Amino acid sequence: MIKFPKPDVSQFLKTFAIGDFAVNRDESQLVFSTNLSGQYNIWAMNFPSTFPVQMTFNNQSCQGLLYDKQGRFIISGFDTDGDENTQFYALPLEGGTLKQLVNNEKVRNFFPALSKDGKKLYYSSGKGNPSYLNVYALDLESGEEEKVSEGKEAMTFLYCFSPDESSQLYYKMYANTYSLMFVRKGGEDIYITPETDEHHTVSDALFVTEDLVYLLTNYDEDFTYLASFDLKAKQFTKIKAMDKESFAMLKYDKKNHQLYLSSEKGVEDYLYKFDLSKNEMVRMQSPCSIIEKMIIADSGNLYLLGRSAIKPHNIYKFSADKWESLTQYSVPGVADEDLVAPEVVTYTSFDGLEIESLFFKAKQENDNGEIIFWPHGGPQAAERKFFRASFQFLLNHGYSIFAPNFRGSTGYGHKFTKMVEGDWGYGPRLDNVAALDWLIEQGYTEKGNILLMGGSYGGYMALLLHGRHADYFKAVVDIFGPSDLFTFIESVPEDWKPIMDLWVGNPEKDKEKLIEFSPITYLDGMTKPMLVIQGANDPRVVKEESDQIVKALKEKGRVVEYMLLEDEGHGFSKKENEIAVYQKILSFLSEYTSNKVNV
Numbered sequence: 001m002i003k004f005p006k007p008d009v010s011q012f013l014k015t016f017a018i019g020d021f022a023v024n025r026d027e028s029q030l031v032f033s034t035n036l037s038g039q040y041n042i043w044a045m046n047f048p049s050t051f052p053v054q055m056t057f058n059n060q061s062c063q064g065l066l067y068d069k070q071g072r073f074i075i076s077g078f079d080t081d082g083d084e085n086t087q088f089y090a091l092p093l094e095g096g097t098l099k100q101l102v103n104n105e106k107v108r109n110f111f112p113a114l115s116k117d118g119k120k121l122y123y124s125s126g127k128g129n130p131s132y133l134n135v136y137a138l139d140l141e142s143g144e145e146e147k148v149s150e151g152k153e154a155m156t157f158l159y160c161f162s163p164d165e166s167s168q169l170y171y172k173m174y175a176n177t178y179s180l181m182f183v184r185k186g187g188e189d190i191y192i193t194p195e196t197d198e199h200h201t202v203s204d205a206l207f208v209t210e211d212l213v214y215l216l217t218n219y220d221e222d223f224t225y226l227a228s229f230d231l232k233a234k235q236f237t238k239i240k241a242m243d244k245e246s247f248a249m250l251k252y253d254k255k256n257h258q259l260y261l262s263s264e265k266g267v268e269d270y271l272y273k274f275d276l277s278k279n280e281m282v283r284m285q286s287p288c289s290i291i292e293k294m295i296i297a298d299s300g301n302l303y304l305l306g307r308s309a310i311k312p313h314n315i316y317k318f319s320a321d322k323w324e325s326l327t328q329y330s331v332p333g334v335a336d337e338d339l340v341a342p343e344v345v346t347y348t349s350f351d352g353l354e355i356e357s358l359f360f361k362a363k364q365e366n367d368n369g370e371i372i373f374w375p376h377g378g379p380q381a382a383e384r385k386f387f388r389a390s391f392q393f394l395l396n397h398g399y400s401i402f403a404p405n406f407r408g409s410t411g412y413g414h415k416f417t418k419m420v421e422g423d424w425g426y427g428p429r430l431d432n433v434a435a436l437d438w439l440i441e442q443g444y445t446e447k448g449n450i451l452l453m454g455g456s457y458g459g460y461m462a463l464l465l466h467g468r469h470a471d472y473f474k475a476v477v478d479i480f481g482p483s484d485l486f487t488f489i490e491s492v493p494e495d496w497k498p499i500m501d502l503w504v505g506n507p508e509k510d511k512e513k514l515i516e517f518s519p520i521t522y523l524d525g526m527t528k529p530m531l532v533i534q535g536a537n538d539p540r541v542v543k544e545e546s547d548q549i550v551k552a553l554k555e556k557g558r559v560v561e562y563m564l565l566e567d568e569g570h571g572f573s574k575k576e577n578e579i580a581v582y583q584k585i586l587s588f589l590s591e592y593t594s595n596k597v598n599v
């Protein structure tokens with residue numbers, strides 16, 4: 001028999017991803033945004049065939065994908081090379097040429113929604129109100145546009161319509177941990193959680209009838225539960241909570257009068273069905289450990305986008321009590337047994353707080369004894385059991401990866417998530433230091449021998465840990481991390497600015513704290529070799545955040561390499577760039593470890 005060579009490690013980076021999807025009403029077509037051609041485009045499956053057909057060729061990732069309710073066209077949002085200034089387009093069902101509908105240059109537009117007759121496109125936009133957003137209705141026949149709502153006090157989005165479109169649900173975001181929803185009905189705004197000064201969130205909601213809304217909220221609780229709001233009686237009712245789980249997504253199956261819910265519990269998601277007639281919650285088997293989107297068709301069929309630790313993005317269909325995988329994405333040429341699933345470990349932090357973490361241990365035959373310490377981004381997010389091609393690539397090269405869900409992470413209750421607010425650089429930093437000490441105590445590594453890498457808030461934490469605790473590390477990779485909290489606060493998108501005081505701090509009132517928490521304060525401590533990676537169009541952590549730390553370190557004569565990607569934003573959306581970035585990281589890491597590889 002022919003003996004084939006081991007898979008080329010660059011194959012890990014040739015795994016495709018799916019950003020979004022939509023299904024038309026009669027389920028004859030499904031469209032999805034994927035990088036199958038190396039760059040993100042929209043592709044379709046024209047059922048019964050599941051063979052993917054390319055629909056767009058503009059090579060941009062898509063934000064917002066929906067069908068006209070009568071199935072005549074598709075609406076899609078695209079930005080330009082990661083600038084997040086999303087504009088909306090119509091796309092014919094057979095694909096091809098896009099027709100631009102919304103062109104608010106250099107403006108952020110969000111959440112497209114179509115009227116039932118498909119004549120009006122509603123969207124939330126920074127146009128005329130960059131901090132709090134306005135909602136516009138564009139008449140697709142006449143091209144005339146009217147402002148239907150003006151955001152005040154907080155970023156305000158149109159969320160969805162009632163069945164006869166006479167009322168709308170609006171989402172008002174004061175912070176990641178403080179977001180309310182209200183129904184606009186007959187000129188009145190009716191909040192769907194009881195009035196309180198206590199911060200809480202409404203993370204999803206929908207109309208089941210004109211007068212009945214179901215919602216997910218943590219009002220008066222730490223974890224998010226299912227509740228209802230009766231618009232006639234103005235009555236809020238708690239319906240169902242699950243122990244230490246937060247419901248995250250809610251969908252209504254009208255045909256079977258039931259709800260589908262996803263819930264977050266630490267590093268994985270669960271899937272539930274709630275029978276509205278019997279008030280009964282049943283846990284379902286899920287095809288993946290992380291659920292990213294669900295759509296319920298009129299027939300009651302459930303479509304789900306998700307991924308697992310060793311399985312990349314796929315779209316699944318649940319019909320007649322069976323799951324079917326509509327896409328077949330996997331790591332090309334790599335067997336499941338060559339991929340690494342993480343172990344879930346818990347350690348105790350400096351003040352007794354328990355921190356759950358994912359530990360990806362390189363397979364014995366690949367293990368080079370090196371550990372990469374990975375603080376995640378967000379920070380109000382978490383490292384979870386989702387496939388990352390970059391992790392599998394590094395694991396295959398022998399690097400183990402440790403990723404702690406330090407205080408501030410999601411998935412452990414509202415109080416835990418709030419712990420990072422106004423405390424970017426103390427508690428979370430010491431949770432990371434406790435993780436480093438745990439790794440050393442357990443004999444996995446030694447002080448001074450650890451590789452440090454993170455993106456965004458994780459990049460910020462990598463810089464801060466480097467500046468204040470350099471003795472743990474031998475090399476550091478910062479991927480678009482804020483380096484100075486004062487310049488970061490000033491340069492974020494306008495619609496983030498109202499949340500900055502609570503989230504990060506106020507430059508005047510919290511001046512001392514922001515100096516203490518800014519990595520740039522600790523330049524003298526940053527003595528280890530460093531690689532900085534940045535997308536030139538990143539609107540969240542702008543290029544200047546990386547430019548200034550690189551310049552300051554170079555002036556001090558430190559070893560620092562800088563990789564700038566001209567056509568990327570807050571992430572690497574183009575395969576060619578993604579491969580170049582991780583090849584660069586690999587060669588950088590191997591230069592500072594005993595492990596020499598040819599790349």
Ligand SMILES: CC(=O)N[C@@H](C)C(=O)N[C@@H](C)C(=O)O
Nearest residue numbers: 176377378379456457458540
């Ligand atoms: C407002 C907010 O929480 N934004 C996050 C999703 C985000 O983009 N944070 C950056 C700083 C990151 O860490 O990714």
